[in-house]
Amino acid sequence: MSSKISIFDALSLIADFDDIIADGPKNAExxxxxxxxxxxxxxxxxxxxxxxxxxxxxxxxxxxxTWENDLSGQLVILDFFTYCCVNCIHILPxxxxxxxxxxSGSGVAVIGVHSAKFANEKVTANILSAVLRYGITxxxxxxxxATLWQELSVSCWPxxxxxxxxxxxxxxxxxEGHLTEMLEYVEIAKEYYLSKGNxxxxxxxxxxxxxxxxKSALSFPGKVFFxxxxxxxxxxxxxxxxxxxxxxxxxxxxxxxxxxxxxKDGAFQEAAFSSPQGIACHKYRIYVADTGNHAIRVINLxxxxxxxxxxxxxxxxxxxxxxxxxxxxxxxxxxVALGHSPNKSDSDPDVLYIAMAGTHQIWAYxxxxxxxxKNRLFTKDTCVRFAGSGAEENRNNSYPEKAGxxxxxxxxLSRTRNTLYVADSESSSIRSISLNDGKVAAVxxxxxxxxxxxxxxxxxxxxxxxxxxHPLGVALMSPQGPLVVADSYNHKLKTVDLxxxxxxxxxxxxxxxxHGQNIMEGSQPTEHLNEPGGLDTDQASGTLYVADxxxxxxxxxxxxxxxxxxxxxxxxxxxxxxxxxDSSKPFIPRNSMSSLPEITISPTTxxxxxxxxxxxxxxxxxxxxxxxxxYKIVRRDGSQTKTTIISDIDCKGKLNQSRKGSATLxxxxxxxxxxxxxxxxxxxxxxxxxxxxxxCLPPRATHFQQVIKVK
Numbered sequence: 230m231s232s233k234i235s236i237f238d239a240l241s242l243i244a245d246f247d248d249i250i251a252d253g254p255k256n257a258e259x260x261x262x263x264x265x266x267x268x269x270x271x272x273x274x275x276x277x278x279x280x281x282x283x284x285x286x287x288x289x290x291x292x293x294x295t296w297e298n299d300l301s302g303q304l305v306i307l308d309f310f311t312y313c314c315v316n317c318i319h320i321l322p323x324x325x326x327x328x329x330x331x332x333s334g335s336g337v338a339v340i341g342v343h344s345a346k347f348a349n350e351k352v353t354a355n356i357l358s359a360v361l362r363y364g365i366t367x368x369x370x371x372x373x374x375a376t377l378w379q380e381l382s383v384s385c386w387p388x389x390x391x392x393x394x395x396x397x398x399x400x401x402x403x404x405e406g407h408l409t410e411m412l413e414y415v416e417i418a419k420e421y422y423l424s425k426g427n428x429x430x431x432x433x434x435x436x437x438x439x440x441x442x443x444k445s446a447l448s449f450p451g452k453v454f455f456x457x458x459x460x461x462x463x464x465x466x467x468x469x470x471x472x473x474x475x476x477x478x479x480x481x482x483x484x485x486x487x488x489x490x491x492x493k494d495g496a497f498q499e500a501a502f503s504s505p506q507g508i509a510c511h512k513y514r515i516y517v518a519d520t521g522n523h524a525i526r527v528i529n530l531x532x533x534x535x536x537x538x539x540x541x542x543x544x545x546x547x548x549x550x551x552x553x554x555x556x557x558x559x560x561x562x563x564x565v566a567l568g569h570s571p572n573k574s575d576s577d578p579d580v581l582y583i584a585m586a587g588t589h590q591i592w593a594y595x596x597x598x599x600x601x602x603k604n605r606l607f608t609k610d611t612c613v614r615f616a617g618s619g620a621e622e623n624r625n626n627s628y629p630e631k632a633g634x635x636x637x638x639x640x641x642l643s644r645t646r647n648t649l650y651v652a653d654s655e656s657s658s659i660r661s662i663s664l665n666d667g668k669v670a671a672v673x674x675x676x677x678x679x680x681x682x683x684x685x686x687x688x689x690x691x692x693x694x695x696x697x698x699h700p701l702g703v704a705l706m707s708p709q710g711p712l713v714v715a716d717s718y719n720h721k722l723k724t725v726d727l728x729x730x731x732x733x734x735x736x737x738x739x740x741x742x743x744h745g746q747n748i749m750e751g752s753q754p755t756e757h758l759n760e761p762g763g764l765d766t767d768q769a770s771g772t773l774y775v776a777d778x779x780x781x782x783x784x785x786x787x788x789x790x791x792x793x794x795x796x797x798x799x800x801x802x803x804x805x806x807x808x809x810x811d812s813s814k815p816f817i818p819r820n821s822m823s824s825l826p827e828i829t830i831s832p833t834t835x836x837x838x839x840x841x842x843x844x845x846x847x848x849x850x851x852x853x854x855x856x857x858x859x860y861k862i863v864r865r866d867g868s869q870t871k872t873t874i875i876s877d878i879d880c881k882g883k884l885n886q887s888r889k890g891s892a893t894l895x896x897x898x899x900x901x902x903x904x905x906x907x908x909x910x911x912x913x914x915x916x917x918x919x920x921x922x923x924x925c926l927p928p929r930a931t932h933f934q935q936v937i938k939v940k
Contacts, residue, residue, distance in 0.1 A: 236382050239276040239398045242267070246400070264417045268399065277396045278307075279380045281370060286353040288360050288369040291436040294340070296396050302429030304337045304418055305392040306411075309383050311346040312359035313655065313699050313718075315561050315586045315636050316405045317387045319544060321363055323408040327415060328367065336394075336423070336430035337415060341369035344378040346386070347685060347699055349718035355760065358779045360438055362449045362468055362504075364490075368433065393418070394427040406546070446798035447473065450776040452518075452564065452702070452763030453783055454508040462774060462796075463515060464783060465505045465763070472505060472517060472528065478857035479783075479797040479914075480881060485515075485528055485535065492522045492542040500535035502526065507564030507640070507763070509581065516581055518562040525562060525583065525594060525612075539583075539594055539612045548588050548619035554610040560587025564702075564763070566640040566649065568664065570599035582615070582649055584637040590617030591629075591637060591651065591662065602667055616662055616669055623656035624679035629667035634660070635682050638701045639715065639763065645708035646727065652700040652714065657685035659703065659714060659725060659732075672712075673697070673725055673732040687719045687734075695732035697723070702763035706771070706788060713773060713788075715761040722761070722775070722786070738792045758784065794853075797914040797930070799861055801881065823931065825911075829938045832902050838937065840894045842884075842913060845931060849920050856916030858884040860894060862909050884913060907937045 246267040254260040280296055287293045294300060308324060310317035324339050331337035341360075345351045351373040360369055372378060381390060381398075389407075391400040391414065400414060422428040448468025456463055461482065464473045471486030483497065491501030503521025510516070515528035516538070524540030537555055545558025563586040567578035579597040593615040595607045607613065615629060622633025637660075639652030650672065651660040658674030673695040676684040686696030702715035710727035713735070722735040759779035766773055766788075773786035774796075783796040828838055842860075844852060852858065861881035884892050894911075911933045 234274060234276050236276060236380070236398070239271070239274060240382065240401070242270050242274060243401055246270075261417055264414065265421055268393075268418060268421055271397060271399050272393070272395075274397075275395070276398045278390075278392050278398060279377060282372075282376055285373075286356075286371040288353075288357055288371075288438050289366060289435060290368045291434040294368055294370075294433065299431070299433060300338065300340075300392075301396055302336075302394045302427070302431065304394065304415060304422065304428070306337070306339045306415070307377075307390040307392065308339060308341045309344050309378060309386065309388040309390065310341060311344060311350055311386050312356060312363070313346060313350060313636075314386045318363065319405045319561070319587065320387050320389075320407075321365065323405075323411060324367070326408060327411060330412065331415065331419070333435065334430050334432045336419060336428045338433060339367040341365060341367060342377055343369055343371050343373075344375045344383070344386070345373060346683070347718050349698060349720075349760075355779070357438055358449070358760070361442060362778075364439075366435075366437055366439075368435070391415075391418070394422050394429065445781045446800065447781050447783070449778050449781060450762070450783060451504075451506045451520075451778060452508055453765055453774045453776045454510055455765045455767050455772075455774050456510045457767065457769070458510075458512075462783065463508050463510055464776070465508055465517070467504050467506060467762075467778075468781075470502045470504065470521075472502070472508070472515065473798070475796075475798065478799070478859050478883060480799045480859065480861070481801060490521065492519075492524070494526075494536050495534060497528075497533050497535065500526075506638075507562070507566075507584065509565045509567045511567055511578060516565050516567070518565050518583065520561050520563055520586075523559050523561060523587065525559075525565065525581070538581075538610070544587065546588075548590065548614060550592060550613035551611065553608070554612070557612040559583070559585060559592065559612065561585070562587075562592075563636075563638040564640045564652075566642045568642050568649065569644070570595075570601060571664070572600045582640055582642065583612075584640050584651065585614075585617075586636045586638055586654075588617070588619050589621045589634045589636060590619055591615045591634065591640075591649070616667060621655065621682070622679045623653065623658060623671075623675045623682060625660070625669050625671050627666070627668045629662065629669055632669035633679060639703045641703040641705050641712065643705055643708055643710070643727075646710075650703050650705075650712055652703045654699045654701055654717070656682050657697045657699055659697070659700065659712070672727075672730055674700070685718075687716075687721075689723075689733050691729065691731045697732075702761065702776070704764045704766045704773070705768070706766055706773075707768055713764060713766065715764050715775065717760045717762060717778075720758045720760060722758070722764070722773070736791060737786065738790070794856060794916055796857070797859065799859060799881070799912075799914065801861075823933050825933050825935045827936045827938065829940065830898065831940045832898060832900055835898060836900070837895050837897050840896065840911075840935065842892045842894055842911070842933065844890055844892060844913075844915055844917075845929065846890045846917060850917050851920055853916040853918045854885075858892075858913075858915045860884045860911060860913050862896075862911055884915065902939055904939050907939065908934055909937075910934055 353371045389402040393399045451467035452465040454463040462475045466473045470490045474483040485497045486502045493501040506520045507518035513530040517526040519526045523544045525538045527538045562583045564584040566582045568580045581594040583592040585592045594612045617634045620633045621635045624633030626632040635655035637651045638654040641650045647664045649662040653660045656675045659672040674697040685698045688696035698718035701717040712725040714723045716723045762778040763776040771788045775784040777784045786793045913931045
C-alpha cells in the first residue's frame with residue numbers, strides 16, 4: 230500500500246458510488262455494472278486493511294485469525310458493533326441471513342469487531358456473555374482500545390466494512406436496515422472475484438463458545454416480576470426463550486414456551502418466544518415484551534394459551550403508531566408496565582406502557598377504549614407512541630412527543646406520584662414522565678447536553694452529578710419510593726430518593742465465605758451481581774428480586790438488612806427442562822449422593838416414613854429459617870416392581886429444622902406397594918448464615934439416596 234493512500238481516499242470512492250446508486254440505475258444489469266466498476270476502482274486504489282493487533286482476545290475460534298493465514302482470498306464483512314447497542318442487535322438477523330446464504334467454505338466470512346462504548350464492554354468476559362446471549366456464531370475479536378475502529382475512521386455503531394480477497398477495502402454500510410443491499414453486494418463481488426480467480430474459499434477454525442457452556446436452569450434471565458396476588462415470581466428466561474413461573478421458594482409452577490426461538494401462538498408448550506424481556510401481570514394475564522419478535526405477547530392462565538397482542542413478528546420503523554393489535558409493527562420492546570388512562574378511576578388498568586427500545590420511545594397499548602391526553606379517544610387494542618420523538622437523545626421537554634430517549638429499557642409506575650419512571654440505558658440516566666400532563670424530566674444521571682450519550686460512570690450524587698452506566702431496570706420499594714435501579718454495567722443496585730433526586734449505591738452485605746453456587750465457573754460471590762437486567766419488589770415484606778442476568782440467577786435481597794441470597798430454581802418432573810435430564814437415568818449422579826440409613830417397613834402397618842436429614846452445618850453456622858429451605862424427591866426406582874413406593878408423585882415442599890444440624894421429613898407410603906427393595910433420591914436446598922454478624926452464605930444443595938425394604 231502506498232503511503233500516499235489513506236482510508237479517506239477509499240471512503241471518498243465509496244461516497245461517489247453511493248451517490249450513483251442513490252440516483253437509481255434503470256435496471257438490474259445497469260446496477261450490476263455500476264457495482265463492478267466500483268470494485269475495479271477499489272482494486273486499483275488497493276487500500277489494504279490494517280492487521281489485527283497481536284494479543285487481542287478472540288471468541289468462537291480455536292485460535293486468533295490473521296489476514297495472511299485465514300482471511301486472504303475471501304470476502305470478509307467486518308461488523309463493528311458494541312453489545313449494548315440495540316441497532317447492533319437489530320442487524321444480527323441480517324448477518325445470519327448472509328451466513329446462511331454463504332456458509333463456511335463458500336469464500337465469505339463475517340467477523341465481529343467489538344468496539345466498546347462503555348468501559349464495562351471492554352471486558353472480554355462480558356463480551357462472551359453477549360455472544361452467548363445473542364447466539365452469535367461467527368468469530369468475534371475484542372478490539373478493546375478501538376484501534377481498528379480508528380484506523381478505518383469508523384464513526385458509529387453498527388458499521389459494516391467489506392474487504393476483498395486481497396485484503397483491500399471495498400465498501401461500507403452504516404446503520405441498520407441494509408439486508409437487501411448487503412446480499413446484493415456480496416453476491417456480485419463473489420461472482421466477480423471468482424471469475425478473476427481471486428476468491429480462494431477456505432474454512433475458518435470455528436470453535437463456538439456455546440459448546441463450552443453447560444446447560445443451566447435459567448439462561449440470561451432479563452427481567453423478573455413479583456406477582457403479589459398469587460405470591461409468584463414470573464421470570465423472563467431470556468436465553469431459553471421462555472417464561473418461568475415459580476413460587477417464593479423457587480419451585481417451578483409453570484414453564485411457558487417451547488424453549489426454541491420462534492414466533493408462534495398456541496398452547497404453553499407449543500408457543501415460541503424470542504429473547505423475551507419485560508413482564509406485567511394482572512388477574513389471569515401475563516403481558517410479555519417479546520423483544521426478539523418485536524411483539525407484545527399475552528399469556529392467558531385460564532386457557533393455557535399464548536397469543537399476540539401487538540406486532541407482526543418483524544422489526545418495524547413506525548414512530549407514530551395508531552394501528553390495532555397485530556397490524557401495528559413495533560421494534561424491540563424491552564419492558565412493560567400496567568397503568569391507567571388520565572380519566573380512569575377504577576382499579577383495573579386500561580393501558581400497557583411499553584419501553585420501545587428499538588425506536589427510543591415510550592408507547593401505549595390500550596386494553597380498553599380510553600380517553601387519552603388532549604381529549605384523544607383510542608379504541609381497544611390500539612397501540613400508539615406516547616413519548617419520544619424517535620431521535621436517540623437525552624432530551625427533556627414539557628411536550629412528550631418532543632422529548633428524546635436513548636434505548637429505554639426499564640419501567641416502574643407510581644400511582645401515588647402519578648409518574649412513570651424510565652431506565653434510559655444509552656444515556657445512562659433515569660427519567661420520569663408525569664402522567665398528569667406527559668412532561669418528561671430528568672431524575673439522575675447523564676448530563677444537561679441532550680446529545681451527549683457518553684456521560685456515564687459510577688458516582689453517587691444528586692441529579693446530573695450522579696453517574697450510572699447503562700441501567701436496565703427500575704422498581705419502587707414503596708408507592709412513594711425510593712426507586713431502586715439495576716445499574717447494569719456497574720454490576721450493582723442503586724437507590725434514588727424521589728423527593729431530592731439523590732442517588733446512592735446499595736451496599737449488599739459481604740459474603741465472608743467466598744464463592745457461591747452460581748452457574749458459570751469462576752463466577753463471583755453471591756452478593757456480586759453481573760449485569761443485572763431487571764428487578765421487582767415485594768413492597769409488603771421489603772424484598773427485592775433481581776434478575777442477575779450474566780450469573781443466570783435470581784437474587785433475593787432483604788432491603789432492610791442489605792443481605793442477598795440466590796433463589797434455587799427447582800423443577801418438578803413435569804416442568805423439568807428436556808435438555809437438563811434424561812428419563813432413562815437418574816437426574817442426580819449416584820456418586821454425588823450421600824446414603825441415608827436403610828429402612829424396613831410393612832405397608833399394612835406403616836403409612837409413612839420419617840427421615841432424619843443432616844444439614845451439614847459447620848461450627849459457627851445456623852439455618853436461615855426465613856429463607857426458602859426446601860426438599861424435593863427427584864427420582865423414584867422400584868427395583869423389583871413397577872409400583873412406586875411414594876404416594877405423592879410431586880413430593881416436595883419446605884424443609885423445617887427439627888434440631889440443631891438436622892431436619893426431619895415425613896413422607897407418605899403407597900399402601901398398594903408390593904414387597905421388594907425400593908430407592909428414591911432426595912435433593913435438599915438450605916440457606917445458612919454465620920453466627921457472627923448473621924452473614925448469609927450461598928445456598929447449599931445436598932443429594933441423598935434412601936433405600937427402603939418392604940416386607
